[in-house]
Amino acid sequence: MMIGLIGCGTVGRGLLELLTEKSTVLARKYNFKPTIVAISDPKVGSIYSKEGLDVKEILSLLEKDGNIKNYRGVVTGWDSIKTIKESNADTIVEATSTNLETGEPGLTFIRTALKNGKNVATTNKGPIALAYRELRNLALSNECELRFEGSVLAGTPVINLFQSTLRGIEIKEVRGILNGTTNYILTKMESGMSYKEALKEAKEKGYAEAKSDVDVKGWDAVAKIIIIANVLMEGNVNIIEVERRGIDSISEEEFQRALKDNKHWKLIARAKRVDGKIKASVVPEALPDHDLLSKITGVTNAINFKTDVLGDVTISGPGAGRRETGFALLSDLIDINSRKEGKCQP
């Protein structure tokens, strides 16, 4: 597998670290020996070598200089589109930052890759939330793979949980804590912090962005529940159809009343089939203490699926993080590789 990495920020670097650290075990257990042939990032720099790049050298440059502009002896300066089209990469890792309004620039990068018959693994919520059907059809007609485990709950299996291991099951309803930042804030508020203090601490710890609306007003969770609804429940939900209320809508009085009643406020994303159509929402709810989701604290995420054959299945795990999200890409890449080989498991 020849990989072109488009976007080399936190997540891209997480993937490069894991590929280096785990190279021996990946080769031994899964015959997975990928070559990184290109990296293109407007800030970090763009390099290309059809024989492959030295990932350890790249990580050391990123550590030292914060960029890869001093990597020598290769083609430099190709932009992302040229890298996707003209490099010998057969698989594009798209790890640019999320834009929930336009999906760009990731959307164009993914379209270009698929049209050129290249597999895509992405962690970018925007393109998948906004254009899943178009992209899936592009992948099918070009006989290549489109993978996006990392768009929901980082490396905690959600998309692949159903597309690889629970195939044939029908999801009736989904209920989840899909945003770690807001869950961290709510957990801190339970231990006595004010909303403002908790938000400030979340920002200091790097969980919340300076512009925290994407998290606290529920937009991030909206993107994720759309992906779950459209991919795993065959829905066709549009971002404007999702009922949305942020955690900033919970009053101090409501919060205190829940505490007294031994209930726990959580930002709950839901998707449910109603009259043949999927209805999705992201709304804070005070959950009773016996509800498994009420015990999910801090930045941890969790999803409860109501299914036809298995009844309730719940998974919890990290929802963000450099290596946690980089791992989502890694697991997608290993699976693309082994499916192409038609190999037995493991």
Next chain:
Amino acid sequence: MMIGLIGCGTVGRGLLELLTEKSTVLARKYNFKPTIVAISDPKVGSIYSKEGLDVKEILSLLEKDGNIKNYRGVVTGWDSIKTIKESNADTIVEATSTNLETGEPGLTFIRTALKNGKNVATTNKGPIALAYRELRNLALSNECELRFEGSVLAGTPVINLFQSTLRGIEIKEVRGILNGTTNYILTKMESGMSYKEALKEAKEKGYAEAKSDVDVKGWDAVAKIIIIANVLMEGNVNIIEVERRGIDSISEEEFQRALKDNKHWKLIARAKRVDGKIKASVVPEALPDHDLLSKITGVTNAINFKTDVLGDVTISGPGAGRRETGFALLSDLIDINSRKEGKCQP
């Protein structure tokens, strides 16, 4: 895919039901159109047709007569070994009952199938707990698949969760509620029932066998933690090395004290790497209320995995049931089929 079904009890019937009910969606979404060519069961009867059997007719006979002896126009009377060796099945579903001392008769059936180059999907804990390494090596050397999702937590993904979607991760420690019967009894005891009453009710509901020692003394959970340790943690744990204490060892006083302290008794199976070796145990523990596993009630099962990259990942779902376990076989079969085809996901 041509399937031979060895053992047609509860679980085998669950699989046949799902194959019938879901045939349209399985064909459409996964190009999965299996043919059942043989069924062999000493009680239910043995039939074989290389062109394929009529599954609806079989289910109706099972419903009406409790056996398939009136199925007409096919070869009858082949025993399981002859069926495995001489039928045109390329894949054997082994769903005979579990024996934790010898693994038989399943162990011989699985060995025979693999030696004859036939894929195996089984729900049988015995052969996997007792002889995983031998069977895995047989599968590898004969280039066929050995799948056993249903040996742990029925259709709730555990084995395939790691072998398909979390490949490349390292499990540091496992902690789980792996037996539904004991968890049901402990849940009932929390609501005021005595151990004896709760056990009686579990038997009445069909959760516990008449001989309930396999559950209450922890043997069932021992088999499952061995499978997890040996398959997912590359251990080599033997059944006699596992520390084991049943729920019948909890005194009334201990139980009441936990209730007062807001703790919850659970039968906890553990596996952990200690000095390069896996140490496994099945012991009742009183878990604090904030522990996710303390909220797992009734017959539901759950496992918490401590991993290198993702930290804590927890999955919960059903641990038993006709259709729930039949679904484990179905998911294994779909994956065997799509890997053999080398097809893109989904």
